[in-house]
Amino acid sequence: MDTLHxxxxxxxxxxxxxxxxxxxxxxxxxxxxxxxxxxxxxxxxKYGLNASDIFPSLLNKDNEPLIALPIVHCKADFLKPxxxxxxxxxxxxxxxxxVGSFQVETKFKCDNExxxxxxxxxxxxxxxxxxxxxxxxxxxxxxxxSSL
Amino acid sequence: MDTLHxxxxxxxxxxxxxxxxxxxxxxxxxxxxxxxxxxxxxxxxKYGLNASDIFPSLLNKDNEPLIALPIVHCKADFLKPxxxxxxxxxxxxxxxxxVGSFQVETKFKCDNExxxxxxxxxxxxxxxxxxxxxxxxxxxxxxxxSSL
Amino acid sequence: MDTLHxxxxxxxxxxxxxxxxxxxxxxxxxxxxxxxxxxxxxxxxKYGLNASDIFPSLLNKDNEPLIALPIVHCKADFLKPxxxxxxxxxxxxxxxxxVGSFQVETKFKCDNExxxxxxxxxxxxxxxxxxxxxxxxxxxxxxxxSSL
Amino acid sequence: MDTLHxxxxxxxxxxxxxxxxxxxxxxxxxxxxxxxxxxxxxxxxKYGLNASDIFPSLLNKDNEPLIALPIVHCKADFLKPxxxxxxxxxxxxxxxxxVGSFQVETKFKCDNExxxxxxxxxxxxxxxxxxxxxxxxxxxxxxxxSSL
Numbered sequence: 001m002d003t004l005h006x007x008x009x010x011x012x013x014x015x016x017x018x019x020x021x022x023x024x025x026x027x028x029x030x031x032x033x034x035x036x037x038x039x040x041x042x043x044x045x046k047y048g049l050n051a052s053d054i055f056p057s058l059l060n061k062d063n064e065p066l067i068a069l070p071i072v073h074c075k076a077d078f079l080k081p082x083x084x085x086x087x088x089x090x091x092x093x094x095x096x097x098x099v100g101s102f103q104v105e106t107k108f109k110c111d112n113e114x115x116x117x118x119x120x121x122x123x124x125x126x127x128x129x130x131x132x133x134x135x136x137x138x139x140x141x142x143x144x145x146s147s148l
Numbered sequence: 149m150d151t152l153h154x155x156x157x158x159x160x161x162x163x164x165x166x167x168x169x170x171x172x173x174x175x176x177x178x179x180x181x182x183x184x185x186x187x188x189x190x191x192x193x194k195y196g197l198n199a200s201d202i203f204p205s206l207l208n209k210d211n212e213p214l215i216a217l218p219i220v221h222c223k224a225d226f227l228k229p230x231x232x233x234x235x236x237x238x239x240x241x242x243x244x245x246x247v248g249s250f251q252v253e254t255k256f257k258c259d260n261e262x263x264x265x266x267x268x269x270x271x272x273x274x275x276x277x278x279x280x281x282x283x284x285x286x287x288x289x290x291x292x293x294s295s296l
Numbered sequence: 297m298d299t300l301h302x303x304x305x306x307x308x309x310x311x312x313x314x315x316x317x318x319x320x321x322x323x324x325x326x327x328x329x330x331x332x333x334x335x336x337x338x339x340x341x342k343y344g345l346n347a348s349d350i351f352p353s354l355l356n357k358d359n360e361p362l363i364a365l366p367i368v369h370c371k372a373d374f375l376k377p378x379x380x381x382x383x384x385x386x387x388x389x390x391x392x393x394x395v396g397s398f399q400v401e402t403k404f405k406c407d408n409e410x411x412x413x414x415x416x417x418x419x420x421x422x423x424x425x426x427x428x429x430x431x432x433x434x435x436x437x438x439x440x441x442s443s444l
Numbered sequence: 445m446d447t448l449h450x451x452x453x454x455x456x457x458x459x460x461x462x463x464x465x466x467x468x469x470x471x472x473x474x475x476x477x478x479x480x481x482x483x484x485x486x487x488x489x490k491y492g493l494n495a496s497d498i499f500p501s502l503l504n505k506d507n508e509p510l511i512a513l514p515i516v517h518c519k520a521d522f523l524k525p526x527x528x529x530x531x532x533x534x535x536x537x538x539x540x541x542x543v544g545s546f547q548v549e550t551k552f553k554c555d556n557e558x559x560x561x562x563x564x565x566x567x568x569x570x571x572x573x574x575x576x577x578x579x580x581x582x583x584x585x586x587x588x589x590s591s592l
Contacts, residue, residue: 017334018351019176023169023501025354029515030477038313051381055314057467058206058321059379071473075519083355085347165482166499171353173502177367181326186461199529203462205319206469207527219325223371231503233495315472319465354502
């Protein structure tokens with residue numbers, strides 16, 4: 001069985017854009033965290049979850065998700081420079097850490113070589129009280145399916 | 149009377165940062181709109197207004213501003229390249245267009261030469277109904293003081 | 297003949313991401329210009345051009361494009377709010393303005409309704425002298441094919 | 445002796461801007477790394493260094509810094525939410541790690557409480573060969589003065 005296709009929500013790609021570089025000619029470092037977060041959003045959508053059930057917004061006030069997922073920690077390592085037009089392969093490895101927290105490790109490859117990796121850790125909180133709480137059914141489902 | 153000092157909330161400055169450039173070596177164009185918006189925010193604060201009375205946020209849900217100020221139009225002209233470390237002088241010219249709208253023209257100078265200019269137009273809307281409405285007392289006060 | 301498929305490099309799409317919104321719950325205005333520029337880059341690539349032939353970089357110093365394409369003017373109109381997860385259809389309309397300049401009008405639609413539009417104008421310059429010059433063969437080719 | 449004033453290049457401040465928040469109402473996480481980098485740039489300038497001696501640019505090709513300082517690692521912890529208009533105090537703690545590398549720990553405080561912290565590690569490389577090298581005299585001077 002081809003795991004590349006069986007968990008297609010963990011295997012993404014993108015292309016480096018001009019506005020992501022700085023005058024040194026390579027991507028400006030914190031753009032990698034944007035890639036991490038956008039890859040996570042794309043992964044949730046490809047798995048089948050709705051953005052409006054996960055991400056709070058004033059426009060959605062009457063139906064706000066009860067659980068918010070603020071980021072409490074993140075880190076990244078940069079191994080090779082990336083420039084405009086480079087094709088990047090992205091691999092996500094989500095794991096549950098506790099009843100109310102999980103993290104996503106994201107590996108970025110170019111020509112089959114790892115060029116950078118990022119890690120983003122989320123803590124579930126009740127969006128009203130802002131106290132820690134358990135992860136939602138949706139996020140738990142995505143985490144379990146991702147780590148099978 | 150020194151107009152530079154009498155309306156100090158319309159005369160700002162900033163320094164070009166490395167992450168604002170792209171691999172052509174100059175600021176990436178849309179960063180100018182960030183400068184326009186941040187200059188407007190700085191102007192409101194220097195004039196004496198509170199950010200929490202102007203800018204909506206889920207964290208401030210019980211005390212949300214009744215009036216939101218979405219941007220309906222903006223434009224910019226780029227005259228000279230800007231690079232990391234350049235010192236920029238900023239001049240804001242706000243004007244009221246109608247009972248519910250205003251725009252801010254922002255001129256950016258380097259060594260007393262205009263290097264770029266931006267314009268951002270806002271329309272007041274009721275934050276619940278999202279229908280057009282009149283500008284708030286606070287914004288009207290800032291507009292009047294700015295155009296005296 | 298299906299024009300959607302015959303000029304596929306002018307018909308793109310993207311999904312609104314969480315980090316592109318602000319605390320008012322909708323996309324922060326200048327992100328639209330990032331979409332315009334990234335759509336233009338995607339269009340050039342889908343048409344068959346190489347990023348390294350168009351976009352300068354210090355990493356590519358010995359083979360730098362002779363012609364740079366700085367943006368001299370841009371503008372945008374915002375018609376409807378956009379929130380995280382919205383699916384956006386993108387239509388590009390590039391036109392040549394003069395021997396050394398062109399602009400790209402970009403229309404953004406959601407559920408077949410225009411929600412925003414942007415326009416970005418470029419001026420060709422010699423990357424060494426920084427004086428105005430003619431557009432490159434590559435850009436002229438893309439412009440001609442796009443306006444047939 | 446007042447250390448706050450004696451090393452003023454390590455004590456900075458900024459105000460949270462609307463465009464730095466996301467629809468959850470707080471700063472979008474990776475903006476913190478922009479703050480880290482911009483604080484570092486401001487620190488170098490306040491200490492007396494020129495941006496053009498540190499940061500490479502195609503516009504500066506004939507006088508390019510011989511040493512580039514790419515970021516090889518970074519991390520951040522987020523302790524409290526930050527919203528538009530919050531006043532942030534910033535404290536930088538730079539340390540040299542090896543002959544060719546250093547890191548800057550940056551603490552962000554609001555109302556005297558630590559709300560977030562970031563760490564960014566740089567490796568000096570020869571900008572032509574891209575091989576590891578020693579830090580420049582300028583950076584060494586700033587590091588020594590900062591850790592006295």
